[in-house]
Amino acid sequence: MDILLQQIINGLVQGAIYAMVALGYTMVYGIMGLINFAHGEVVMIGTLVAITVITLLVGAGVPPAMAGACGVVAAAAVCMIIGWSLERVAYRPLRNAQRLAPLITAIGCSIVLQNVAMMVWGRNYMTFPPLIAKTQFEIAGASFTSVQVLILLVASVSMGGLLFLVYRTKLGMAMRATAQNPAVAGLMGVNANRVISSAFVVGSALGAVAGVMVGTYYEIAHYQMGFMLGLKAFTAAVLGGIGNLAGAMAGGLLLGLIEALGAGYIGDLTGGFLGSHYQDIFAFAVLIVVLMFRPSGLFGEKTGDRA
Amino acid sequence: MNALPVLLEAQGVAKHFGGVKALRDVSLTIRKGEIYGLIGPNGAGKTTFFNCMTGLYVPDGGGFLFDGLPLKADAPHQAAERGIARTFQNIRLFGNMSALENVMVGRHVRTHAGVFGAVLRDRRTRDEEAAIARRAEELLHYVGIEDRADDLAKNLSYGDQRRLEIARALATEPKLLCLDEPAAGMNGTETEELRVLIEGIRKDGTTILLIEHDVKLVMGLCDRVAVLDYGALIIEDVPAVVQHDPRVIEAYIGVAA
Amino acid sequence: MSKWLNLRSGLGLALVAAVLIALPFVAGMGGQAWVRILNFAILYAFLALGLNIVVGFAGLLDLGYIAFYAVGAYTWALLASPHFGIHLPFWAILPIGAVLACVAGATLGAPTLKLRGDYLAIVTLGFGEIVRIFMNNLNAPINITNGAQGITMIDPVVVGQFKFSATSTIFGMTVTGPQKYYFLLVLLALFVILVNFRLQHSRIGRAWQAIREDEIAAKAIGINTRNVKLLAFAMGASFGGIAGGIFAAMQGFVSPESFSLIESIMILAMVVLGGMGHIPGVILGAVLLTVLPEALRYAVVPAQKALFGEVLADPESLRMLIFGLALILVMRFRPAGLWPSPERRRELAEKAR
Incomplete structure (x- = not known):
């Protein structure tokens, strides 16, 4: 079953990337109930910033690994600023508005970010410079590369860091309190504005790292890449139960696996009727089926009717 | 009293939330035309009982017979259709609709116009619409807030909101009207007016189930009273007996009398 | 009724009618391209009012509305084009498209309408994507949709000998194809306005509002919330199906590209930006969001030349950038939309106090 193992490896890597992006959606949603539609574009900008920085540094003779580290830092910095500004300028004035207003604003932000990116980086595909030597390993007939290992490592460390932040620090406690009940948290002296800002900033930083991962993995980037990636990641967050950190991680991994396995086996399953270009259908089909049976996602809290 | 036919029969209703047993084997009988009180300390399971009966919760055991036929669990709209209407402890009106519209929505279950009627606006739909509005006005008048008909529900005073919720419930033509702490937060005069209103509703032929904290109101108004404590029914009898039952006193005061 | 009989509103109505009749000829002077833009504005108004039933009245957040439009468009394309060699008349296809879209809406809605708002949003979004992916790939092993190339040479609307695609002379006046479609679209739009309004x-409208509240x-x-929601969903879907059919006939060409998520989002933006639940507001939103990007298309290049003497920014992205900013700014300063209903305005005023 080498193909099975192969698809599991590919799925895990893709899933780790989804999970990193999904965390950005779920943190913001968990704390303020907003779907930050522009998050995918933040990730895209992270990728493009990293390309620019890394290409410049490598051109100046800096070793790729070093340049890569600088690229991640630069991308994270830019994304954190964008995330912070989005909340401050676009979403905060709408906190008490009708439910759909921030959604339209988010769509507006998404369009703006995408077109700014196009003006800055152009509409052509850009190649992502290689950061580490791409060594091939083989286990039981399935092969994987050093890039994949690196992605899984960085993702684990980042997500571990996030869990530490949320469950072991004062800021994390304030975040959890605000997510539970903003009014009470406010009475206890939690500054809701600060908490919400940090959710955006931390989510954007994770998104930037994910952006670099996508770049290194696919070796290519484009100003429109944020849209589908964001959509899939948001699907992953809902799949896991939006607002739930562990749910977003599990949802991301699960989605990656489903897609990889689905793409690998759909031909056999349907007797060749449907081919692997139906890959994108799996994400959404699984989502619909899961929500039919678990309306709050796999790990979401059950919110029953309260009379 | 016992000669009156049975309207609602709860048979061993049980409900638990996780490990907490909110209702244990509650059985009671409400007869046509009575005002039946359900009392008990906070957290005794009164509202849970209400929610099970009106289909908002699915009981984990037992069930209800209403008018001789079982009530379907998990189908609140069917409970209303069968003739059970309710109000909520923490008033739930349609805040951005006018008082009149709130009552008009209450007529939904007794009217029929569909999409085609609405679009074609044929004779029958127009007549029905006029009848809905007329009945809603009557009901506002009945509960005494006809002069607030065009105000948004959320802008009414607390007492008027309670009245509006009752009018909306009455619009469904209930056989059994369930009131969840209708006197909560009311002053003496308002409570007295409420008592008169409830007695009037009963006199006009609607059976009433009343959950209430105001023991004086319950004892003065109800024909029979049931007491819940920790989810279990401890007594069901006329007020005079219930009032002096040591178990009830213990439940309320917390020490053996 | 007396309100409609008094002179002032009578005059107003006559004025609106006169403007509606004159509009395509005035626009035609600037070229048929402007008539086509006008037609799209009305088509989008039609779609937005269909979605308004779902989002504005019943409060269900539907991010996959375009899927029903796609169903209607492909129904027309497959039943009136050389692709399968079938050429049914419009009075047969339009209802078939509406019914199929309605069935699609009910199939999606029945199991998912119990979901809370944002979950429903993502499910409908996913459904929209699934439909688009199928349209894109159902060219093998059996060629149903012709894949990404789409279907061409679709029949126009034809009533008897009267062809909507060709120019003809009526009462001595030259009326072009797009101008004919304009009048057809206005009729359809008036119909959907009537449906919305009534x-x-x-009784149903009140039930929707009650559910929303x-x-x-x-x-x-006693409101069967599931059925009443499903009704809104299915109705919205049917209107989407009708609009899709007209779209296919008017364009003569459909491809999956026309049914991407961004289209769903645009229609939702029209509803929200205009004033959710308020019929004139929704129409305004649709017209603005259709005309604004087109007007910008013509304006950004000359404006840059006038300001800087050269074209600095890519006009296409500049125009989308301005569009995005407009969305943000409108929501920032008019969160209930540009033209909200009087009730909603009152709600907001109270909230601000």
């Missing part, structure tokens, strides 16, 4: 003030209380007074 539904809003009906407090679903539990709505259940408790």
